[in-house]
Amino acid sequence: MWRRIKAIFSINGISRRMRAAFLSIILILIFAGATSLLELERVSHDTELILMASKNNVDIAREMASALSDQNDAIIYMAVVGDTSRRFRIDAESSIARLKTASDEAFKLMADTEYHGLADSLSMHSQNLNTLAQDYLDGNVHKRIEQEKLIDTIPNKLTIGSWYVNEYKAEHKNLSKQISKYMTGSQSTLGPEVNRLSHTARRAVTPVFISLLVMFVVVLMLYFFLKRLYIKPMLRINRNVDDYITYKVPFDDSIECHDEIKELRDNISTLITKSHK
Amino acid sequence: MRIHVVIRYIGMMLILLASFMLASAGVSILNNYDSALYPLLLSSFVTMILGLFPLIFVDSSDEIKTKEGYAIVVGSWLVACIVGMFPYLIWGGEFTVINAWFESVSGFTTTGSSILNDIEALPRGLLFWRQSTTWIGGIGVVMFALVVLPSIGRSRQLLYNVELSTIAKDNFHYRSHDIMRILIFVYVGLTVITTILLKLSGMCWFDAATHAMSACGTSGFSTKNSSVAFFDNPTIELVMMGAMAISGIHFGILYATITGRRNNIFRSEVVRAYVGMMLIATFIIATSLFSEEIYSSFGEALRHASFQVVSLTTTSGFATANTNLWTPLAIILLVFCSIVCGCAGSTSGGMKVDRLLLATKVIRNRIHLQQHPNAVISTKTDGMVQGDNVLNLVMTFIVAYLLLALVGAVVYAMFGCDLMTSFTASIACISNVGPGFGEIGSMDNYSQLPAILRLNSTLLMLIGRLEIFGFIQLFFLRSWH
Numbered sequence: 234m235w236r237r238i239k240a241i242f243s244i245n246g247i248s249r250r251m252r253a254a255f256l257s258i259i260l261i262l263i264f265a266g267a268t269s270l271l272e273l274e275r276v277s278h279d280t281e282l283i284l285m286a287s288k289n290n291v292d293i294a295r296e297m298a299s300a301l302s303d304q305n306d307a308i309i310y311m312a313v314v315g316d317t318s319r320r321f322r323i324d325a326e327s328s329i330a331r332l333k334t335a336s337d338e339a340f341k342l343m344a345d346t347e348y349h350g351l352a353d354s355l356s357m358h359s360q361n362l363n364t365l366a367q368d369y370l371d372g373n374v375h376k377r378i379e380q381e382k383l384i385d386t387i388p389n390k391l392t393i394g395s396w397y398v399n400e401y402k403a404e405h406k407n408l409s410k411q412i413s414k415y416m417t418g419s420q421s422t423l424g425p426e427v428n429r430l431s432h433t434a435r436r437a438v439t440p441v442f443i444s445l446l447v448m449f450v451v452v453l454m455l456y457f458f459l460k461r462l463y464i465k466p467m468l469r470i471n472r473n474v475d476d477y478i479t480y481k482v483p484f485d486d487s488i489e490c491h492d493e494i495k496e497l498r499d500n501i502s503t504l505i506t507k508s509h510k
Numbered sequence: 511m512r513i514h515v516v517i518r519y520i521g522m523m524l525i526l527l528a529s530f531m532l533a534s535a536g537v538s539i540l541n542n543y544d545s546a547l548y549p550l551l552l553s554s555f556v557t558m559i560l561g562l563f564p565l566i567f568v569d570s571s572d573e574i575k576t577k578e579g580y581a582i583v584v585g586s587w588l589v590a591c592i593v594g595m596f597p598y599l600i601w602g603g604e605f606t607v608i609n610a611w612f613e614s615v616s617g618f619t620t621t622g623s624s625i626l627n628d629i630e631a632l633p634r635g636l637l638f639w640r641q642s643t644t645w646i647g648g649i650g651v652v653m654f655a656l657v658v659l660p661s662i663g664r665s666r667q668l669l670y671n672v673e674l675s676t677i678a679k680d681n682f683h684y685r686s687h688d689i690m691r692i693l694i695f696v697y698v699g700l701t702v703i704t705t706i707l708l709k710l711s712g713m714c715w716f717d718a719a720t721h722a723m724s725a726c727g728t729s730g731f732s733t734k735n736s737s738v739a740f741f742d743n744p745t746i747e748l749v750m751m752g753a754m755a756i757s758g759i760h761f762g763i764l765y766a767t768i769t770g771r772r773n774n775i776f777r778s779e780v781v782r783a784y785v786g787m788m789l790i791a792t793f794i795i796a797t798s799l800f801s802e803e804i805y806s807s808f809g810e811a812l813r814h815a816s817f818q819v820v821s822l823t824t825t826s827g828f829a830t831a832n833t834n835l836w837t838p839l840a841i842i843l844l845v846f847c848s849i850v851c852g853c854a855g856s857t858s859g860g861m862k863v864d865r866l867l868l869a870t871k872v873i874r875n876r877i878h879l880q881q882h883p884n885a886v887i888s889t890k891t892d893g894m895v896q897g898d899n900v901l902n903l904v905m906t907f908i909v910a911y912l913l914l915a916l917v918g919a920v921v922y923a924m925f926g927c928d929l930m931t932s933f934t935a936s937i938a939c940i941s942n943v944g945p946g947f948g949e950i951g952s953m954d955n956y957s958q959l960p961a962i963l964r965l966n967s968t969l970l971m972l973i974g975r976l977e978i979f980g981f982i983q984l985f986f987l988r989s990w991h
Contacts, residue, residue, distance in 0.1 A: 244566055253566045257559055264555065432602055439600050440552050447556045451563050454517065458567040461514055491569070 247463065247492050254455050261451060265444035272437030279430045283423055290342070290419035296335040297359070297412050304328035304366055305405055312369060312393050312401075325370055329363045336360075339415055346422045355415055358408040365401050466490035470498055477505065511577050518568035519582040520589050524561030527593055528554045530642045534597070537716075538635025546635030549600035557593050584976060584984045590646075591615045591972070597639050603631065608961045615968040617643030619975035620857060622730025622827040622944035625957040625964065629735050634716060637733050641720040647975075648727025648757070648857035649697050692765040697857070700764075701726045704753040711745040725753040728858045730827030730944045736953065737829045744813060747830060751820045758784065758824035758852025779892050780853050784863045788823050791847055792816045795840040802837050815840070818952070823847040825858040827944025829952035841947055845934060848943045849915075859942030859974055861911050868896060868904045910978045915940055918970050925963050935959075939970035 244253050307325035310316045336359035343352035368374055374396050381390045469488050476482040486502040531554035538547035574582070594614035598605040605613065609625045616623050617640055626632070632640070704722035709715055717733055724731045734740035738750060756764065759781055767774035775781045796808065796815035805811040814831040821828045822844050833844060851860025868891060875887045888895045918936030927935065927949065934946030935956075945952040949959070956964055973981045 250566050254563070257563055257566070261556070261559055268552065435602055436600065439602070440549075443552075443596055443599065444556060447560055450560065454563055457517075458514060458564075462567055 245492065247494070250492070254458075258448065258451060258455070261444060261448045265441055265448065268444060269437070269441045272433075272440065276430070276433050276437050279426070279433050283426045283430060286423055286426060287420065290422075291416070293335050293339050293342070294412055294416045294419065297332060297339070297415070298409075300328045300331035300335060301362075301405065301408060301412065304332065304362070308366060308369060308397065308401060312374075312397050322370065325366055329366055332359050332363055339419070343415075343419065343422060348418045348422055351411070351414055351418045355408075355411040358404065358411050362401070362404045362408050365404055369396075369401070462491055463494060466494050466498070470494070470501065474501060511575070511581060513581075514564070514568045515574060516578055516581045516585060517564045518570075519574075520585050521561040521564035523586045523590065524557050524593060526561075527590060527646070528557040528561060530646065531557060531597060531639060534635050534639035534642060537638040538633065541634040544633035544635050546597065546601055546633040546639070549597045550635055550639060552600055553593075553596035556596065560593070580980065580983050584980060587618065587972065587976060590643075591618050591968075594618060594643050597636060601633075601636055604628070604957075608964055609957075612956065612964045612968055613640065614643065615971050616944070617729065617731065618647035619942050619971040620644050620647045620727050620729040620825065620859065621939060621942040621971045621975075622724065623938065623950070623967070624731070624955045626955065627735075627957055629733065637720060638716075641723045641729075641731055641733070644727040644729030644731050645701070645723040648729060649693060689762070693761050696761045696764050696768075697726060700753065700756060704749065707749045707752075708746060711749050712743055713741065713746060721750065722753065725750050725826060725828070726757045726857065728754060728757050728824045728826045728852065728856070728942075730821065730825075732828060738817070739830045739953075747813065747817050750828060751817055754820050754824040754826045754828070755785075755788070758856050758858045760853045760855035762855055763853075773892070777892070780864050780867060783867050784823075784853050787847070787850065787863065788819050791823070791843045792819045795819060795836075795843055798837045798839045804836060818844060819847055822943055822945075823850070823858075824852045824856075825860050825941055825943045827938075827952075829945060832951060832953045833945075834947055834951035834953070845937060845947070848934075848937050848941050848946075849911075851941055851943075859940075861908060861941070864891070865904045865908060867891060868901060869908055872901055872905065907978065911940065914970070914973065914978060918966070921966050922963060925960055927959070927963070935963075935967065936970060939967045940974035942971060942974050 244250050303324055307321040307328065310321045311325070336356050340352045340356045343349060343355075346352075374391075374393065378391050378393065378396075466488055467490075469485075470490070473482075473485050473488070477484045484502055484505045486498060488498055490498055531550050535547055535550040535554060538544045538550060591611070591614045594617060595607075595610040598610035598613055599607065604626055612623075612625050615621070622644065629637075701722050704725055705715075705719045708718035708721055713721065720731075720733050721738075730737075732738060732740075738747060741747075759775060760778070763773060763775050763778050763781060766772070767776070792812070792815050795818070796812040799805050799811040799815060800808045805814065817828070817830045818833055820826075825848070833841065836844075849861055850863055850866050852858030852863065854862045854864045868889065871889045871891075875889055878887055879885060889901055890896065915933075915936045918940060919932040922932035922935050923929070931946065931948030931950055934948060935950050938944055938946040938950065945954075950956055956967060959967070
């Protein structure tokens, strides 16, 4: 059984051996190339994921900041300047919706991370600010002002200006802080992805490095085998033939060699023997 | 020396390793294509190419010289350790180059010490490869190749002579051709039986197989962070103790016992000394632990003492207790067991009971000779007279072993280890035991040691596994005529 298997896989002759050796080298080259391609693909995929996540975080933060600014502008125009045109009302209402959507999205992204506390407070402050703005739009602030006017015992009565400064602006400030915290915090949530990328990058380099190392060893072996099994015996045969021709030194037919070089040695030896006869 | 012939045989050993990597990849596939599949397949491919390449140019050689035999054996161990790193390196995690080298050397030399802080984080495929290295290393990398690869032909005898411990050959009363078959028969049989028994004791198939491989290879690699203590199961401990103790006996004697021959374990002086040493050490340690109230009952003290004694004597290194907390008497006895270790011709490392037995007889005879200068005294083991050459070898080995342990300890101390850690780490590495005491106790690992000491440990493991002189010969191959 073993002999049969051996016969199938046995390689004889210089030509076949060379072909097999170069095929092995080509195989390793293809393998190293394919591995690096595959790994680079993986690194690029992971990098893309991180960049997308980072871009998404920046977009959410920008949307929240923009909605906050629009809402603030609309409230200032309506409450402080006293411009009651419909345009500002529409702006305020749309900014409330935008702020809610963006903060909900931010909450979803951070709820399962170690920064969930930040997500909670961001959501709470945006909800508070939206409630204040909605209260103003619904006329509840004006109702409170009217009610307080009727009660004599209240020392500092609510005005639209004081509502803006003490209630709305204060919450606006809190939410601004939370948004800036979110901008840094959301980047930190990418930590695991960054770690994964560094792991993937390392994994991308190691197999390629190992394949190249193996290829280097294989090439060294090829050089060694060629020199030891073919070149050296050939040089010795040549020198021996030279010696025979020049000095009639008997040809050494015990030179260790293989394949066609062995045949060459034997043929030369036979030729010399025949020429003697 | 015909280097191309040496490379050919090392290549054949690499093919064997590549097939084990493939088998581990199979385990990965069975475990839902875990993350080890890719590293194992890649490693298998490059190892296979490395192994096959020399076969393209070098035809099988029926005769190899002793010098070439040494180069093949030592070269195979070194190359196996290097190639064994590939799956670890590609997988990543805690495996830096030095850590992967440490884990690979520790596996092949069956030392069983680790640098991993979280073994359970490893995927099953990689864990199986880790255990495979210890299993291959247990019987000897070249020995394994000799049995598995049929084309080696007449070269077997020489390679087996070089690979097998000098002292172990005397106890084999078989033809060299049969010895390898016997070794594999006993080794595989023991592993299969242990796996089944561990499964019946409550382990899952994977844990049972991997622990059986490790116990029969007397390595001590576990798939759990807290080693065998994780299972906290006396039946499992009993099965493991049995497997380790049997693996510490000369395989030829085990085969003789199974086949009903005369030179069996019941008649062997060495086995009696080996079992006696373990029994005495267990009893003294258990009594010491119970009297110092480390364990509340004598039964519990006996359970832990017996497991640790068997584990360290057989150079396995599995743990069920933190031996750092034990009494000084217990620690000294365990260190003694780590130095003496199992029988020659087994999978265990260390000085070997055979050598200790012969050394004590030489000392006894020396005293006797001083009293009766004209007496003719011969030194015998199992009724066989041992020649001066064997006795000289034994004494030289013991001296070399102790000197090496001392030098190793000095190196550990030079890089800041305390006395206990330095001394026991050196002993644990040369004897291929694994755990020592102090910073590298039974519940700790080698990860806290600096890189230079991890490298030093691997060097000691290799020297110990190649029985000191085998390794040293490698550097004198040019001057060897």
